[in-house]
Amino acid sequence: MKYLLLIYGDEAGMLNASKEANGQMLAAYRAYSEAMTKAGAFVGGHRLQPSSAATTVRVANGKTNVLDGPYAETKEQLGGYYLIEASDLDAALSWASRCPGAAHGTVEVRPIWTM
Amino acid sequence: MLAVTKAGDERIHATAEAAARRSYGKLVAFLAARTGDVAGAEDALSDAFAAALVDWSARGIPENPEAWLVAVARRRMIDAARRRRTGADAAGHLQLIAEELASETPVPDDRLLLMFACAHPAIDPGIRAPLILQTVLGFDAAAIASAFLVSPAAMGQRLVRAKSKIREAGIPFRLPERRDLGERLAAVLEATYAAFAEGWSDPAGTEIRRRNLAEEGIWLGRLVASLLPDAPEALGLLALMLYAEARRGARRNARGDYVPLAEQDPALWDAPLIDEAEALLLRAGGMGAVGRYQLEAAVQSAHVVRRRTGQADWTAIERLYDALMALTGSPVVAINRAVAVAETRGPAAGLAALDALADDARLAEYQPYWAARAGLLARSGEVERAEQAYQRAIGLEADPAVRRFLQRRRMELR
Numbered sequence: 001m002k003y004l005l006l007i008y009g010d011e012a013g014m015l016n017a018s019k020e021a022n023g024q025m026l027a028a029y030r031a032y033s034e035a036m037t038k039a040g041a042f043v044g045g046h047r048l049q050p051s052s053a054a055t056t057v058r059v060a061n062g063k064t065n066v067l068d069g070p071y072a073e074t075k076e077q078l079g080g081y082y083l084i085e086a087s088d089l090d091a092a093l094s095w096a097s098r099c100p101g102a103a104h105g106t107v108e109v110r111p112i113w114t115m
Numbered sequence: 116m117l118a119v120t121k122a123g124d125e126r127i128h129a130t131a132e133a134a135a136r137r138s139y140g141k142l143v144a145f146l147a148a149r150t151g152d153v154a155g156a157e158d159a160l161s162d163a164f165a166a167a168l169v170d171w172s173a174r175g176i177p178e179n180p181e182a183w184l185v186a187v188a189r190r191r192m193i194d195a196a197r198r199r200r201t202g203a204d205a206a207g208h209l210q211l212i213a214e215e216l217a218s219e220t221p222v223p224d225d226r227l228l229l230m231f232a233c234a235h236p237a238i239d240p241g242i243r244a245p246l247i248l249q250t251v252l253g254f255d256a257a258a259i260a261s262a263f264l265v266s267p268a269a270m271g272q273r274l275v276r277a278k279s280k281i282r283e284a285g286i287p288f289r290l291p292e293r294r295d296l297g298e299r300l301a302a303v304l305e306a307t308y309a310a311f312a313e314g315w316s317d318p319a320g321t322e323i324r325r326r327n328l329a330e331e332g333i334w335l336g337r338l339v340a341s342l343l344p345d346a347p348e349a350l351g352l353l354a355l356m357l358y359a360e361a362r363r364g365a366r367r368n369a370r371g372d373y374v375p376l377a378e379q380d381p382a383l384w385d386a387p388l389i390d391e392a393e394a395l396l397l398r399a400g401g402m403g404a405v406g407r408y409q410l411e412a413a414v415q416s417a418h419v420v421r422r423r424t425g426q427a428d429w430t431a432i433e434r435l436y437d438a439l440m441a442l443t444g445s446p447v448v449a450i451n452r453a454v455a456v457a458e459t460r461g462p463a464a465g466l467a468a469l470d471a472l473a474d475d476a477r478l479a480e481y482q483p484y485w486a487a488r489a490g491l492l493a494r495s496g497e498v499e500r501a502e503q504a505y506q507r508a509i510g511l512e513a514d515p516a517v518r519r520f521l522q523r524r525r526m527e528l529r
Binding site for chain 2: 093109
């Protein structure tokens with residue numbers, strides 16, 4: 001099965017983190033992505049620009065509304081994602097628990113809808 | 116001729132029903148473990164049972180009714196998958212079932228795997244016990260709803276949602292990894308105990324459904340203990356339930372009045388059940404991994420010592436509650452510990468232990484706290500405060516028999 005790991009975290013905390021802390025985080029993510037790739041679990045994944053760069057679009061009555069900002073203004077924002085291949089939920093959860101972001105924020109695990 | 120046919124029909128109905136009762140959970144587990152689809156397995160099985168009544172009436176009861184039911188149910192699942200699904204997903208699904216069709220081996224027992232799926236941490240804790248009752252034991256949503264005091268519609272919805280979650284999230288049907296086993300087993304045991312406790316909470320045994328629930332809880336406990344004979348907490352939980360069940364008859368007198376444990380007649384306790392519980396607890400203790408259920412069962416064991424000595428072993432009980440307190444930090448345990456302290460060191464010491472809990476806001480609504488307090492105040496001769504505490508306890512009690520008991524105690528103060 002395929003699962004999406006959605007990494008939510010406190011953006012302000014991330015932006016205010018020290019240089020070393022940021023470096024450590026990047027290194028941890030690099031190692032994590034590598035381990036996933038070597039295990040054949042990695043399908044895709046990216047870090048996202050902060051939610052200040054987000055724009056939302058909604059179409060109502062034929063009119064397109066474009067708004068500055070993310071879908072919801074919350075303290076924890078989506079900061080990145082991984083698309084993984086895992087045999088079952090337990091395997092996906094075990095990858096999610098190893099994600100560096102899980103130690104600072106929250107990782108949501110969502111199965112991909114198969115057509 | 117007609118009479119013969121009728122007798123034959125009854126026999127077929129009885130066989131089908133017996134097969135249903137005995138095999139239901141096993142067959143659901145077998146089918147669901149291979150497809151991840153609990154609801155689909157249940158639907159296919161209920162079709163298979165209906166088909167059995169027709170087919171067995173015409174052609175007689177097959178040699179292996181279980182295998183017959185599985186074969187029909189699998190065919191139904193394949194049909195349903197063909198209708199519902201398309202593409203690669205359907206191919207995988209069909210292959211899973213077809214692989215099993217080729218094998219001639221007897222139906223393996225996957226009920227424990229089904230229980231682990233139902234008690235998975237991704238499933239809402241409150242629905243785990245109902246889900247196990249439905250899938251492993253075949254209880255319908257209405258029966259479960261009445262036992263858990265929620266509306267049948269709400270219970271039905273929550274069960275459907277939980278089954279979809281198992282399928283859609285890909286919750287596995289297998290024994291958890293070793294590092295997860297302890298925690299996952301705890302969830303299975305908790306759900307089992309919840310089923311038992313729902314039944315046990317009808318002390319008079321007047322509600323058949325609830326009474327059945329206690330028996331089914333023990334049945335599940337026996338199943339888990341037999342499938343995981345090296346798990347001490349599984350044995351501990353079974354022992355705990357057997358001790359409690361052994362005292363069912365002694366909890367009410369002939370007039371239906373509540374009889375507290377300390378005043379029960381040990382002759383009314385079920386001796387074989389207690390002996391079985393003691394043996395289980397001994398075996399669990401030898402495995403060297405103490406846990407909540409073994410400690411609670413050991414408390415029960417220290418109570419039933421009264422069978423032989425005429426006196427509960429309160430020193431042991433206090434020590435066991437100390438250990439439970441360290442393990443759980445539960446205010447309920449703290450109350451029981453205070454009652455034990457009152458027995459070993461007198462009512463004043465027991466009251467002091469209860470006073471230490473007074474800051475816990477949850478206790479304001481907790482009947483046993485006020486009943487324990489009232490009892491200890493009465494023994495210390497503090498009649499007025501005892502009366503007030505009984506009043507609180509009476510106001511918080513839902514069981515009329517226990518309420519009458521508390522009212523009588525309050526009257527006896529003066």
